[in-house]
Amino acid sequence: MTLQLSHRIGRMASLLALGEQIELPAECVSCVGKVGTMDLQKVVASIETAAKKEGIIHPSLYRETHALYHATMEALEGVTRGSVQLGSVLRTVGLRFSVVKGKPYNEGAEGDWIAVALYGTIGAPVKGAEHEAFGLGINHI
Amino acid sequence: MTLQLSHRIGRMASLLALGEQIELPAECVSCVGKVGTMDLQKVVASIETAAKKEGIIHPSLYRETHALYHATMEALEGVTRGSVQLGSVLRTVGLRFSVVKGKPYNEGAEGDWIAVALYGTIGAPVKGAEHEAFGLGINHI
Amino acid sequence: MTLQLSHRIGRMASLLALGEQIELPAECVSCVGKVGTMDLQKVVASIETAAKKEGIIHPSLYRETHALYHATMEALEGVTRGSVQLGSVLRTVGLRFSVVKGKPYNEGAEGDWIAVALYGTIGAPVKGAEHEAFGLGINHI
Amino acid sequence: MTLQLSHRIGRMASLLALGEQIELPAECVSCVGKVGTMDLQKVVASIETAAKKEGIIHPSLYRETHALYHATMEALEGVTRGSVQLGSVLRTVGLRFSVVKGKPYNEGAEGDWIAVALYGTIGAPVKGAEHEAFGLGINHI
Amino acid sequence: MTLQLSHRIGRMASLLALGEQIELPAECVSCVGKVGTMDLQKVVASIETAAKKEGIIHPSLYRETHALYHATMEALEGVTRGSVQLGSVLRTVGLRFSVVKGKPYNEGAEGDWIAVALYGTIGAPVKGAEHEAFGLGINHI
């Protein structure tokens, strides 16, 4: 098992979340979306809905939802840095998210992995009182 | 105070950590480096040493070291996702780091801010048993 | 002070939460209940209410409520694994809980201790999209 | 950079939160207030409102709001000890807060720093079922 | 997807860790072991070594090691309750661990899942100064 440079799904998801134009390898699938909220629940739900609608994860297979959920929670650790909370500690986010599924390892048996990246702003619920934030979560699927 | 699109230091630091070639606005300063270790202390020390050597933070002003330290710890939250530990929970990292200092807001009084980005791999101390990780921390300086 | 094999209140509480039929030593008291919710508050309240109603803790002595509260919070760390949250991160639980009070140590002066165990499922608010979870908290009382 | 004994803003803020009468050095500014709530958001908002009203931080400069926010969140770590939550885990606080801004270091270039101290009670939403709690956060501003 | 009562791998792993004699469904595989240490790394390594030796996970497939690692870390959250540390905060554990792999859901496509359970004692490095602890982690594999 070795990470293939051309198939780093985390890097691809990161660039997509940052708004870069990139070309994905043929066997990768991805989606991009936006969510602005004080409610973490909505971030989780938006990503899950988009990933199911775009066919990145199976709509009714729990193991895929489970993989995506944990990747999303890990990305939220990066965004919230310390306490995974938004409105309850008086802050809000405006995020672009991306989900990329692909085979990052050169050995076929390593199968599919999923990356969730989040980039945008976090701050007080006051226009402009915000700075950038980023999160990335990766899981086998 | 409004984030200026052309001066998003978090986005710039993220792209640098991801290995992209970017051009920074004239008044921004930055550095890039690498660190591979099972010891968080070394990540913190490498970033501080590089930022001081490159003149991004003042070598003996504590308020600047303090700003950088917290930005680094926040970036490490994104990399470690849950428990800010490496070797003690049997994992190791290979990271490229970047530090960018600049004025992200259009109002001059908002002054300088600093961004620390980390991108690379985290995993077991076994070649290839690793996946990607990313972290970004931002602070006023 | 040595833990007596026959008086391990954590083991007894765990087996009760798992739905096993066990016999408790004469001086132990226990209760069992169920709670299904997206609201952590309700888990805490259900356990406290049951423990007071069954006479396991004194209904108006704060030191006993305090001991139970911390044992419950510790059990919830095991159930939530990372961020002590449910609905706010879009997940729900269906738990059987048990509380056991007894004297686990052979030296009388070690007095009473309390164990709270939780076993059930945690997952998305979608039927079946869930897996098992377990938590155990122990405190002197 | 050396902390000056007479200018320890954390110590001053702590004594003010504890209700002690102290005299502050001429160049220090401070405010004191109270907040009782099950809602963390209100603690954060009360401190920010008081600090702006008393002129301790600039009302519209984000870098100052940002510095205060992080100092407040750090103080809340001390009060909540483990999970930065109140009502969601069925507890409430009654706190006196203080904010002190000053120059704690003998070197002028170290500039202004801010301290937020919280002291009061935390406990169940039942009269008397509570114990004391304390938190202190410090940041450069 | 519905959890099958007879195939609850978390419940089986919990009972095995508690030292109960149980019979596993034909398609489940499991192992049990012991580890006593002040060093979290050793807990992680002991479980991984046992699971590989017993053929529960593939010795060189990273996706399986990754699944086991996260299940182990989640079980350690339950054991440590708050801060995933042992010796660094002056405490030690004596644990029996179990790993169970099986198909907990009635729909075949949900595939294999893995459960790691830990039960034993945690306490000061002084004989008898310890109480019970429990942790359970579950992951798709």
Next chain:
Amino acid sequence: MTLQLSHRIGRMASLLALGEQIELPAECVSCVGKVGTMDLQKVVASIETAAKKEGIIHPSLYRETHALYHATMEALEGVTRGSVQLGSVLRTVGLRFSVVKGKPYNEGAEGDWIAVALYGTIGAPVKGAEHEAFGLGINHI
């Protein structure tokens, strides 16, 4: 149960840690000490050793050691604010600690409680590169 103003052990411990001269009610016992280290273990051990030597807790009763341990860990949450670590994240502390045992509630049955307070500095392992920190933990004993 009502906290008696004259018997607030948390307030007394806080003032002692801050170096104030106070008079304790007759039935309260206390001790004060100092510890400077990059190793959390030493903070925990110093407090335990002092509390046992001064007769504040029983030297061989585990329930008292357990109560003190948790009060100490809670105080360390306030000092470390986020991740309960020192040297591993390249920082060191110089702390004065105090332990106070007393009966804070007017109802006799509420019995003894213990408070651990920590005050001093935290920072980089460089002279002067540090700011103040405070922590308070309280437990029934």
